[in-house]
Amino acid sequence: MATTQQPSTKQDILHHLLKQGQATAQELAEHLKLSPQAIRRHLKDLEAEGLILHEVVHVSMGRPNHVYKLSRQGRDRFPDRYEEFALSLLDTLTETVGREQVGVLLQKQWERKAAEYRDRVGSGSLQERVANLVELRRAEGYMAEWHSVAATEAQSVSTQSDQAERYVVTEYNCAISHIAESFPSVCGHELEMFAAALPGCTVERTHWIVNGEHRCGYLIQTKAAVGN
Incomplete structure (x- = not known):
């Protein structure tokens, strides 16, 4: 069961980032109805594969947010018609x-x-x-x-x-x-x-x-x- 769920969740993350442009781990967790911890594991894997990248956004209070978006390689995962x-x-x-x-x-x-x-x-x-x-x-x-x-x-x-x-x-x-x-x-x-x-x-x-x-x-x- 886990081997089929992981690629599906990763693909869902890629699709969401493609459509929204960027998102935090918390936003992805809420959208996909998964725990932030589970989302962060997938994000770590996707970043290691070079499919996404992140930037640190500083807010007025609290810890800075990590905002994720597709890399060029991540965009290339979608159809390009030869x-x-x-x-x-x-x-x-x-x-x-x-x-x-x-x-x-x-x-x-x-x-x-x-x-x-x-x-x-x-x-x-x-x-x-x-x-x-x-x-x-x-x-x-x-x-x-x-x-x-x-x-x-x-x-x-x-x-x-x-x-x-x-x-x-x-x-x-x-x-x-x-x-x-x-x-x-x-x-x-x-x-x-x-x-x-x-x-x-x-x-x-x-x-x-x-x-x-x-x-x-x-x-x-x-x-x-x-x-x-």
């Missing part, structure tokens, strides 16, 4: 035809992907289309989710103040993170792709893994809302 091969191929193309031409090729690829997404998300309500888009991203190796946003919450990530239907899509891992680091233009193409896949909408980036954040976030709203 990213190493793709990056090597792009590097070879850059050496052969030049970075500008590679940019043109990437643009064509994202346009093709946008057309595929648009066909597959359907023509239902905006909520239905956003939900379908998230399912497509999950199938491609992204840990993605979506939620609707109240007007007051939307204002914290957008300059718009009007009432409108808005949704936030969050992706806690990037299936092309290594490519994005070497070819950051792909992230701009991704925004264009989402907007093209959801006609009548604008897409605004709210969080970005490439900037050191633990997730990528996108605010999706109707163009009518932006124009008011």
Whole structure:
């Protein structure tokens, strides 16, 4: 029984850190309903394996807290869709035809992907289309989710103040993170792709893994809302 529980608990810890960005042992214990002592044993093992790291956060009173987060190696445990091969191929193309031409090729690829997404998300309500888009991203190796946003919450990530239907899509891992680091233009193409896949909408980036954040976030709203 113990041999099957340990890997499962460790995986649960990795998933929680991926989704939340960071957590203390106490927070993990409360979330997974285990004792802090048991959680610390798992954290010690995961840190020894190089999958997580910690930093000491000093508080006003009491002992300093140890805050845990995924290491680069820990993030690499999640699906990356043959990213190493793709990056090597792009590097070879850059050496052969030049970075500008590679940019043109990437643009064509994202346009093709946008057309595929648009066909597959359907023509239902905006909520239905956003939900379908998230399912497509999950199938491609992204840990993605979506939620609707109240007007007051939307204002914290957008300059718009009007009432409108808005949704936030969050992706806690990037299936092309290594490519994005070497070819950051792909992230701009991704925004264009989402907007093209959801006609009548604008897409605004709210969080970005490439900037050191633990997730990528996108605010999706109707163009009518932006124009008011």
